[in-house]
Amino acid sequence: MARRTLELPDSVPLSPIIDLWDQQDPDGPDATGIYDFYRNLADGELTGQKCLSCGKLVFPPQIICPSCNSTELEWVKVPEEGELYAFTELKLGAPIIVENYAPFVIAVARFGNYPENGFQISGMMFDESYEELKIGDRITWDILEIKGPGDKKRYWYYFKKL
Ligand SMILES: [Zn+2]
Numbered sequence: 001m002a003r004r005t006l007e008l009p010d011s012v013p014l015s016p017i018i019d020l021w022d023q024q025d026p027d028g029p030d031a032t033g034i035y036d037f038y039r040n041l042a043d044g045e046l047t048g049q050k051c052l053s054c055g056k057l058v059f060p061p062q063i064i065c066p067s068c069n070s071t072e073l074e075w076v077k078v079p080e081e082g083e084l085y086a087f088t089e090l091k092l093g094a095p096i097i098v099e100n101y102a103p104f105v106i107a108v109a110r111f112g113n114y115p116e117n118g119f120q121i122s123g124m125m126f127d128e129s130y131e132e133l134k135i136g137d138r139i140t141w142d143i144l145e146i147k148g149p150g151d152k153k154r155y156w157y158y159f160k161k162l
Pocket of ligand 1: 051052053054056066067069070
């Protein structure tokens with residue numbers, strides 16, 4: 001199945017705070033140590049982390065565990081089936097990189113047995129209308145390819161209904 005792609009025109013200026021490119025390059029000037037998160041997305045997997053010290057699951061990716069400050073974190077795949085926990089619709093004021101895709105749904109989903117042993121993750125939904133969604137819907141994640149500006153290709157994720 002073809003991956004969903006967002007195309008960004010060359011004229012879109014991406015500020016460093018929303019441009020993930022340098023974080024995807026392990027040798028880049030802004031390498032943060034979480035580049036494996038982006039490499040995993042490029043390989044088709046949404047991953048979070050599991051702390052090897054206290055066992056907590058961590059998302060978004062960190063370089064230290066927010067619970068116990070351990071730096072021993074391993075990558076774990078986010079379960080492919082989750083539950084819609086909360087959602088709203090963004091109609092106006094979408095960030096410049098996705099303003100052409102509005103309206104779209106912003107969702108919070110839970111994967112696994114959150115909070116004991118699972119992930120709570122926010123993400124966009126492009127294919128479902130707000131009116132047709134309800135709390136508790138089964139949803140999954142998929143990989144989003146972001147092309148441009150220029151030759152750069154970035155990866156992110158989005159949610160869709162199962
Ligand atoms: Zn920990």
